[in-house]
Amino acid sequence: DGGITQSPKYLFRKEGQNVTLSCEQNLNHDAMYWYRQDPGQGLRLIYYSQIVNDFQKGDIAEGYSVSREKKESFPLTVTSAQKNPTAFYLCASSTRPSRAYEQYFGPGTRLTVT
Amino acid sequence: AQKVTQAQTEISVVEKEDVTLDCVYETRDTTYYLFWYKQPPSGELVFLIRRNSFDEQNEISGRYSWNFQKSTSSFNFTITASQVVDSAVYFCALSEAASNNNDMRFGAGTRLTVKP
Numbered sequence: 001d002g003g004i005t006q007s008p009k010y011l012f013r014k015e016g017q018n019v020t021l022s023c024e025q026n027l028n029h030d031a032m033y034w035y036r037q038d039p040g041q042g043l044r045l046i047y048y049s050q051i052v053n054d055f056q057k058g059d060i061a062e063g064y065s066v067s068r069e070k071k072e073s074f075p076l077t078v079t080s081a082q083k084n085p086t087a088f089y090l091c092a093s094s095t096r097p098s099r100a101y102e103q104y105f106g107p108g109t110r111l112t113v114t
Numbered sequence: 115a116q117k118v119t120q121a122q123t124e125i126s127v128v129e130k131e132d133v134t135l136d137c138v139y140e141t142r143d144t145t146y147y148l149f150w151y152k153q154p155p156s157g158e159l160v161f162l163i164r165r166n167s168f169d170e171q172n173e174i175s176g177r178y179s180w181n182f183q184k185s186t187s188s189f190n191f192t193i194t195a196s197q198v199v200d201s202a203v204y205f206c207a208l209s210e211a212a213s214n215n216n217d218m219r220f221g222a223g224t225r226l227t228v229k230p
Contacts, residue, residue, distance in 0.1 A: 100166065
């Protein structure tokens with residue numbers, strides 16, 4: 001089955017530690033995205049990538065970093081510089097890097113930093 | 115700047131009732147795209163529909179229907195004869211063709227609870 005996988009489902013870290021969230025897709029989609037969701041709020045874009053080895057900052061990129069070395073993979077690192085990292089993180093992909101296309105989402109990773 | 119407003123934070127209905135979720139958007143672009151997503155308790159967003167700004171025709175898919183009205187900048191979603199499985203958070207989203215960011219703007223979501 002084609003889809004997007006995110007692992008792990010739940011992640012716990014101590015403050016001051018970097019943590020990397022995994023996102024893999026086998027849909028052969030060009031574009032990939034990372035969103036953050038806080039309780040009672042919509043999704044906010046962290047980073048997006050339209051092609052391999054290229055990525056752009058979204059609205060809330062500070063304290064985060066990404067890489068896109070393979071088409072299938074778009075890992076997100078939450079660094080210790082992120083002031084409030086506890087949130088639900090969603091990865092998405094779309095067929096083409098165009099605003100006209102719908103995005104398909106993974107199951108998300110819930111990160112808790114204490 | 116593009117903006118999406120979902121004024122209804124939470125809605126609760128009894129099974130078999132019809133329910134409409136409101137979505138109002140703001141954009142200066144003439145070419146834009148509107149979307150609805152469903153987020154069940156599992157957390158994964160499920161794509162429901164996409165509309166472009168040049169297509170105002172309403173759409174029906176089973177118990178779901180969408181009413182797009184450019185005159186009022188609204189893209190409302192109606193569930194007919196609601197079922198318990200419809201319980202979820204529903205998001206409306208907007209993307210502009212001319213935007214510098216290749217992103218989609220989401221509303222805050224409406225939590226729908228359907229009681230048996």
